[in-house]
Amino acid sequence: MGYIRWFLSFLKKYRVRMIVGLILVFITSLLVLINPQISGMIVDEVIEGQHYEKLGILLLIMIGVTLVRSLLRFTFLMCFESSSQGLVYDMREEAYRKLMKEDFNFFNKNRTGDLMSRQTGDMDAVRHMVSHVIYFSFExxxxxxxxxxxxxxxxxxxxxxxxIVLPFTLAVTLSQRRHIKPAFDRVRDCFSSLNAFAQETIAGNRVVKAFAKEDYELEKFDRENDGYRDAQLNAASIWMKYIPMFEVLSQCLTIILMIMGGFMVIDGEMTIGNMVTVNGYLWMLNSPLRQAGWIINDLQRFLTAIEKIYKVYTTEPDIKQPEHVVEKRKLKGSVTFDHVNYYTNDDTVLKDISFHVEPGQTVGIIGATGSGKSSLVNLICRFYDVNQGRVLVDDIDVRNLNLQTLRGNIGIAMQDVFLFSDTIEGNIAYGNPDCTFEQVQAAAKIANADEFIREMPEGYDTIIGERGVGLSGGQKQRISLARAILKDPSIIILDDTTSAIDMETESMIQNELKKISDERTVFIIAHRISSIIHADQILVLDNGRLVERGTHEQLLAKKGYYSTVFHHQYGEFDRFKKVRAEKGRGEA
Incomplete structure (x- = not known):
């Protein structure tokens, strides 16, 4: 029941307001008892006793009690509603803060739509519990x-x-609770799946349209939608079966009153006024019995929702702050891999990687797809932890550095460029929101993005669509590069950042990067030799192993993997130039 304790920890903040609300509910419930008593008095004393002078006073009391009850009801409803909104606000913020602390593995295992469901539909079930179910059940x-x-x-x-009716009511309630829980678990799972599918398809709408797969996606959506509908209908069929039972049990009270009360009035054991009084209290017995099924439904929906939220909240990240943190605000930028092995799901990604990079050096990384290039730089940022060996920055194991300090000293332009629905200036300044416009512009110039940004309708104030929709691949890469540079980091990581840029633009960017590279360590992952040809050292990865290391000239001399890639990319071009030159001499 850890999730209940977790829920109560948030409720504690609003306990005074909730207690006041419950006291008002108690007073309101007491006032409900008055009108049936007065109804009986009107029958016995006014109608049968002919004390007509009491009628006005009794009616005024009934009206006054009704008005007071209405005012108190409005007040306690406000208490519970404001408490529910505040509690869900706090819970959603805390859950979101925990999400921000999760590592890459967590998001690899959980779909975005599922996590969104925890923050929306499940949170609303919690809000309904606090704003309605608590006071309604108590009342x-x-x-x-x-x-x-x-x-x-x-x-x-x-x-x-x-x-006599109570044991039957209790048995039906327990039976409903036993059957409704798995049904609501299924409803929440199907809702999460539907939400995840819709989010994924909408985000990938360009791919869907490019392949003309709208009908195919509609069929898949229908299957998800059918699953959610069937889960809802299954849950509904359970309470539809039990709600009539509660209705029958509540009506049994009326039958008991009519039969037993009639005989007792005839036998003189009760007055007609007593029977009217009991009849006035009868709805107070009927209503809770009718509502028992609905309350059980809402309670089970809440328990299912809070359990799922708590499960996400309590998932501990693999990457945590070290217990004994080595604080160092500004890193110089030296990087050392000391016999590093990294594997995931029994699949070895990097094997016995060792190298050293001095501050201010530029390192090129090249290799076939899946050779472990991105994984290698992810270990520098500590997005994942090594399984064996060490990754050192400034001769300090990254597992001992403060995570925010480490990542704050690294500017990374990732392979999968993500831009926010914001202005271009806001996207570039994301890592340093307090910077000046001149700093934003300077970073954009280094990334060769200033020119195309100024040509846009509102320049740097142009709002770009979600994930950078409206920009070309090369434009998005240059904005991502500018964002990494603006952090003023000690280490810059460019993960295939210029793959969508023409070679002329790439050359201009490299020239600008040379001006700042003396102050920063730069890692460049690339498939084109031109991107890393001037690097101080080049790392060649093959199947997770560091197979070659050296400068461009040294690697060409080895005539290994690097040399083969170089000749594949430049050999035909050099032969073409030679043929053209010989042809030109012959014509002369």
């Missing part, structure tokens, strides 16, 4: 018990007859 229990006590005070024999 119904109070009203039922008070009505039963008042009926005992009127006639004990009649009250005992009413109690």
């Amino acid at each position: 119904n229990i109070l009203v039922f018990l008070m009505a039963l006590v008042m009926i005992f005070s009127v006639n004990v024999k009649m009250a005992l007859c009413m109690l």
Whole structure:
């Protein structure tokens, strides 16, 4: 029941408001008892006793009680509603803060739509619990018990007859609760799946349209939608089966009153006024019995929702702040891999990687797809932890550095460029929001993005679509590069950042990067030799192993993997130039 304790920890902040609300509910429930008593007095004393002078006073009391009850009800509803909104606000913020602390593995295992469901539909079930179910359950229990006590005070024999219904009501309630829980679990799972599918398809709408797969996606959506509908209908069929039972049990009370009460009035054991009074309390017994099924439904929906939220909240990240943090605000930028092995799901990604990079050096990384290039730089940022060996930055194991300090000293332009629905200036300044416009512009110039940005309708204030929709691949890469540079990091990582840029633009960017590379360590992952040809050292990865290392000239001399890639990319071009040159001399 850890998730209940977790929920109560948030509720504690609003306990005063909730207690005041419950006290008002108690007072309101007490006031409900007055009008049936007055109804009985009107019958016995005014109608039968002919004390007509009491009628006005009794009616005024009934009206006054009704008005006071209405005012108190409005007040306690406001107490519970404001508490529910505040609690869900706090819970959603805390859950979101925990999400921001999760590592890459967490998001690899959980779909975005599922996590969104925790923050939306499940949170709303919690809000409904606090704003409605708590006071409603308390009110119904109070009203039922008070009505039963008042009926005992009127006639004990009649009250005992009413109690016959309670064991049957309890049995039906327990049976419903047992059957409804798995049904609601299925509903929440199907809702999460539907939400995840819709989010994924909408985000990938360009791919869907490019392949003309709208009908195919509609069929898949229909299957998800059908699953959610069937889960809802299954849950509905359960409470539809039990709700009539509660209705029958509540009506049994009326039958008992009519039969037993009639005989008792005939036998003189009760007055007609007593019977009217009991009849006035009867709805106070009927209503809780009718509502029991709905309350169980809402309670089970809440338990299912809070359990799922808590499960996400309590998932501990693999990457945590070290217990004994080595604080160093500004890193110089030296990087060392010391016999590093990294594997995931029994699949070895990097094997015995060792190299050293001095501050200010530029390192090129090249290799076939899946050779471990991105994984290698992800270990520098500590997005993942090594399984064996060490990754050192400034001769400090990254597992001992403060995570925010480490990542704050690294500017990374990732392979999968993500831009926010914001202005271009806001996207570039994301890592340093307090920077000046001149700094944003300077970073954009280094990334060769200033020119195309100024040509846009509103320049740097142009709002780009979600994930950078409206920009070309090369434009998005250059904005991503500018964002990494603006952090003023000690280490810059460019993960295939210039793959969508023409070679002329790439050359201009490299020239600009050379001006700042003396102050920063730069890692460039690339498939084109031109991107890394001037690097101080080049790492060649093959199947997770560091197979070659050296400068461009040194690697060409080895005539290995690097040399083969170089000749594949430049050999035909050099031969073409040679043929053209010989042809030109022959014509002359």
